[in-house]
Amino acid sequence: MSKNRVDxxxxxxxxxxxxxxxxxxxxxxxxxxxxxxxxxxxLTRSTVAKLVSTLSDMGFVTESRSGQIDRVGRPSHGVEAxxxxxxxxxxPEVDYLEVKAVAFNGQIVHSRKKLYxxxxxxxxxxxxxxxxxxxxxxxxxxxxxxxxVLGAGVIVPGQTDAATGVVRQAPHLQWYEFPIKQKLSARLxxxxxxxxxxxxxxxxxxxxxxxxxxxxxxxLHGSSGIGGGVYMGGKELKGFGGxxxxxxxxxxxxxxxxxxxxxxxxxxxxxxxEDLEKVLGLSQVSDDVLETELLENRTSASTNLAKKxxxxxxxxxxxxxxxxxxxxVVLAGFLSSLYRFDQKYxxxxxxxxxLPALLEGLxxxxxxxxxxxxxxxxxxxxxxxxxxxxxxxxxxGA
Amino acid sequence: MSKNRVDxxxxxxxxxxxxxxxxxxxxxxxxxxxxxxxxxxxLTRSTVAKLVSTLSDMGFVTESRSGQIDRVGRPSHGVEAxxxxxxxxxxPEVDYLEVKAVAFNGQIVHSRKKLYxxxxxxxxxxxxxxxxxxxxxxxxxxxxxxxxVLGAGVIVPGQTDAATGVVRQAPHLQWYEFPIKQKLSARLxxxxxxxxxxxxxxxxxxxxxxxxxxxxxxxLHGSSGIGGGVYMGGKELKGFGGxxxxxxxxxxxxxxxxxxxxxxxxxxxxxxxEDLEKVLGLSQVSDDVLETELLENRTSASTNLAKKxxxxxxxxxxxxxxxxxxxxVVLAGFLSSLYRFDQKYxxxxxxxxxLPALLEGLxxxxxxxxxxxxxxxxxxxxxxxxxxxxxxxxxxGA
DNA sequence: GCTATTTGTAGCGCGGTCGAACAAATTAGG
DNA sequence: CCTAATTTGTTCGACCGCGCTACAAATAGC
Numbered sequence: 001m002s003k004n005r006v007d008x009x010x011x012x013x014x015x016x017x018x019x020x021x022x023x024x025x026x027x028x029x030x031x032x033x034x035x036x037x038x039x040x041x042x043l044t045r046s047t048v049a050k051l052v053s054t055l056s057d058m059g060f061v062t063e064s065r066s067g068q069i070d071r072v073g074r075p076s077h078g079v080e081a082x083x084x085x086x087x088x089x090x091x092p093e094v095d096y097l098e099v100k101a102v103a104f105n106g107q108i109v110h111s112r113k114k115l116y117x118x119x120x121x122x123x124x125x126x127x128x129x130x131x132x133x134x135x136x137x138x139x140x141x142x143x144x145x146x147x148x149v150l151g152a153g154v155i156v157p158g159q160t161d162a163a164t165g166v167v168r169q170a171p172h173l174q175w176y177e178f179p180i181k182q183k184l185s186a187r188l189x190x191x192x193x194x195x196x197x198x199x200x201x202x203x204x205x206x207x208x209x210x211x212x213x214x215x216x217x218x219x220l221h222g223s224s225g226i227g228g229g230v231y232m233g234g235k236e237l238k239g240f241g242g243x244x245x246x247x248x249x250x251x252x253x254x255x256x257x258x259x260x261x262x263x264x265x266x267x268x269x270x271x272x273x274e275d276l277e278k279v280l281g282l283s284q285v286s287d288d289v290l291e292t293e294l295l296e297n298r299t300s301a302s303t304n305l306a307k308k309x310x311x312x313x314x315x316x317x318x319x320x321x322x323x324x325x326x327x328x329v330v331l332a333g334f335l336s337s338l339y340r341f342d343q344k345y346x347x348x349x350x351x352x353x354x355l356p357a358l359l360e361g362l363x364x365x366x367x368x369x370x371x372x373x374x375x376x377x378x379x380x381x382x383x384x385x386x387x388x389x390x391x392x393x394x395x396x397g398a
Numbered sequence: 399m400s401k402n403r404v405d406x407x408x409x410x411x412x413x414x415x416x417x418x419x420x421x422x423x424x425x426x427x428x429x430x431x432x433x434x435x436x437x438x439x440x441l442t443r444s445t446v447a448k449l450v451s452t453l454s455d456m457g458f459v460t461e462s463r464s465g466q467i468d469r470v471g472r473p474s475h476g477v478e479a480x481x482x483x484x485x486x487x488x489x490p491e492v493d494y495l496e497v498k499a500v501a502f503n504g505q506i507v508h509s510r511k512k513l514y515x516x517x518x519x520x521x522x523x524x525x526x527x528x529x530x531x532x533x534x535x536x537x538x539x540x541x542x543x544x545x546x547v548l549g550a551g552v553i554v555p556g557q558t559d560a561a562t563g564v565v566r567q568a569p570h571l572q573w574y575e576f577p578i579k580q581k582l583s584a585r586l587x588x589x590x591x592x593x594x595x596x597x598x599x600x601x602x603x604x605x606x607x608x609x610x611x612x613x614x615x616x617x618l619h620g621s622s623g624i625g626g627g628v629y630m631g632g633k634e635l636k637g638f639g640g641x642x643x644x645x646x647x648x649x650x651x652x653x654x655x656x657x658x659x660x661x662x663x664x665x666x667x668x669x670x671x672e673d674l675e676k677v678l679g680l681s682q683v684s685d686d687v688l689e690t691e692l693l694e695n696r697t698s699a700s701t702n703l704a705k706k707x708x709x710x711x712x713x714x715x716x717x718x719x720x721x722x723x724x725x726x727v728v729l730a731g732f733l734s735s736l737y738r739f740d741q742k743y744x745x746x747x748x749x750x751x752x753l754p755a756l757l758e759g760l761x762x763x764x765x766x767x768x769x770x771x772x773x774x775x776x777x778x779x780x781x782x783x784x785x786x787x788x789x790x791x792x793x794x795g796a
Numbered sequence: 797g798c799t800a801t802t803t804g805t806a807g808c809g810c811g812g813t814c815g816a817a818c819a820a821a822t823t824a825g826g
Numbered sequence: 827c828c829t830a831a832t833t834t835g836t837t838c839g840a841c842c843g844c845g846c847t848a849c850a851a852a853t854a855g856c
Contacts, residue, residue, distance in 0.1 A: 044814055051812095073822060076833080239630070323643065444846085470855075473852065
C-alpha cells in the first residue's frame, strides 16, 4: 500500500495524453491528413509528425504520401486507421451466436454465425464462443496476410458489471451472475470486455451512425424488451455499479400492467413488440416485416394500439428530455417503426410533456446502423481501450 | 481562424494539469499535509513541493510549518486553503436578496440580506445586487486586513444557460430571458457565473454535505416547486443547452393534475408543499415548522396526503435509480420532512419500482446543509473555475 | 544520545512539446 | 514553362514539468 497509484483525481502525470487524442481522431475520421490533425488538436506540425510516426511504428495507423490535393501548397500526408488491427465482437442471443471481426478503421472484415434451435447455458455458450472465434481467426489467416487481434467485446442483452466482467442477469438468455469475462479470457489469447447491448448500440450510433459527433445522446432500442443507452458529455452514463440507463423500466403511468421485471406502468410494460405483432396477426417476424405490415396495413385496431404505444413512447422520451436535455434521441429496433408510423403525433405528445427550453435543438432520429450496430459498438469498446492506452497493446499480435 | 484553439478533444498540451489536481485536493480537504498530497496524487515529493510553492506564491494556499505530528519521522508541512480568497454568492428570491462572502477554505465570512415586501424586476435586482456586494466588500474592508474576490456566483431559481449567462425563465421571480451575467459583470470588477439553485445545492452537498465524496448523486429539492440536480462521474449533468436535470417535471402517473409548466402527472404536480400546508391548516410557514407539524400532528387526512405524496416521491426516485444508478440520493427542502414522515414506506415503494441490481449500495440521505447550502454551491462554482485554471485568476485582487 | 523513520531540499536527467529555419511539393499566374 | 506564393514536412535547439537520487532535517522510540 505504499506505491499505490492514485485513482481519485482525474489526471496524474501524462505519458503523452496527446498520443491518445491523435489516435482517437484518426480512428474517428478513419482517414485524415496530418495538417488536419494539427488544426483539430492545436498541436504543432513537428509534434503531430512525431506522434503519428510513433503510432505508425506501433502499427495502429498507416501513412500514405498523398492526402487531398485541392489546395495550394505542399500536400499533407494522409493518415489512415489500420485495417489489420482487429477487435472481435461476440454476440450471444437466444437463438444464435454471432462473432464478427471489426477492423480499427471500422470495416467489418469477417463474421460467423451459429444458430441455436434451443437456448443454451452460459458455460456451453463460452465453449461455442471460443470455437467460433478460433474458427473466425482460422478463416482470416487463410485469406489475409497479417493481422493483429486486440481484444474481444461481448454484447450482453442484460445487466452487466463491466468492471468485473460479470453478467448480473440476462433474462432472455436465462443467465444469472455469470463471470463471462473471467471464463472467456482464460481461454482466449486476448483481452475481453463486456457491455450492455443497448449501451453498445448507442456507442455505435455515436461513432458511425445517426448520432455521429453528438455528445449528449439518449438511445432507446426496442426488441423483446426496451433497452436504453445514454451518453452525456461524450461519455457513457455508467452509474455507481455500472447499471445505469435502464430506460425501459421507467414508470410513466399509473396503469397496472407490469413489465418483465414486475414494475407496473413502465415504458416496457406499455410499449410491447409482441402486442404489435398480435394486433397485426404476426408472430416472430423480423423488424423489417413488422415495419412493413405496421405502416401499410393500417386497421383501426392496429392504429389504436400503435398510437397508444406511440404516446407512451413520446411521454417517456419527454421525461428523458426533461432529465437529460439531450441533443440527439435515437430510436432503434421496432421503436423506429413505431416512430415512422406517425411522427407528427409523436412530436405533438413530446412537445406537450417536455419543457420548451429543453426541446431547443433536439433532434430525433431512427437508428441508422442495422445488424452491424452492435458489432461496431463492441469493437468500439475495445478500440476505446486501445486509444486510452496505446502502449498497453504493443506486444499483441497474431 | 488560423490560430484557433482546439475545443473538441479532451486535452491538448498541459500547462500543468497537476497544479489543478493539487489545488483541488487542498480545497477539498481545506487543510492537508504535503505528504498526504503525495499519496493522493502519486506525485513525488519534489513535484508536490514545487506545485505547492507555486500555489502559495499565487496566494491561493498557505503553508504552515507543522502538520500532524503523531507519526515517526520528520513532520510534513501543512497546506491550507486560503481564508482571504473569496467568492461572493448572490441569491435573489421572491421576497429577499442575499449575498454572502465565502472563503476558499469553505468558511462563510460575511453576509447581507435585503428583504422585499413585493417582487422586483430583474433590472432593479441587478442594481440591488451591485449595491449589496459593494456594501459587503466595504464591511469586509473595515474588518479584514486584506482579501481578494475572485468572482460572484448567482443562484437562479429557474432555468439558466450557464454558458451565456442568461436566465431563460425563473417563474417564481417572473424573470424571462434575462442576460444577468452580462448585466452584472459590466458593473462589477469580478467574474460572474450563474447556476440553477438545485444544481448548486447538489454541488454543495457533494462538497461539504450529505453526499460528500460521492460521484454519482441525484439531488431533489422541494420548495414551491421541485428542482433537481445530478452529478455523474463527479461531474454535473449539464445536457446540450445546459438545462438538464429538470427532475420535477418527470411524469410518473397518468392522473390529470398539472404542474406549473402545464405537464400532467409529474412529480411536481403530485408532491406539493402547499397541499401539505393546507391539510395541516398552515400557510406560508418555514420548513422547520412544516416538519414539526407534519411529524407530530398526524391526522388521518394529513397521513393520507403525506403517504400519497411519499409514494409519488418514491416512484420518482425509483425512476431515477433505474436511470442513473446513483450511489447517493439526497432529499432536501420539504422533501426531507416527507421522507422523515415514513422512511419505511418510502423504501418499500422504492424497492418495488427499482431494479434490484441498481439498488445495491444505494444510500438515501436528507440534505445536511441548511441555509448555507446554496451559498457554498455558488462559491464552489467560482472555485471550480479557479481550480481548473489557476493562472487565469492571477491578477485579481482587492 | 543513537537509530530508525519519514519528509524536505537540491541537482540532474528524461521526455513531450514548441518554435524557428530550411527544404519540399503543390497551385496560380504570366 | 518558369516563377511566385502558399502550405506542409523535417530538423534541431530550447523549455518545462516531472521523476529520481542523494543528502539534510526533524521526529519517535530506545
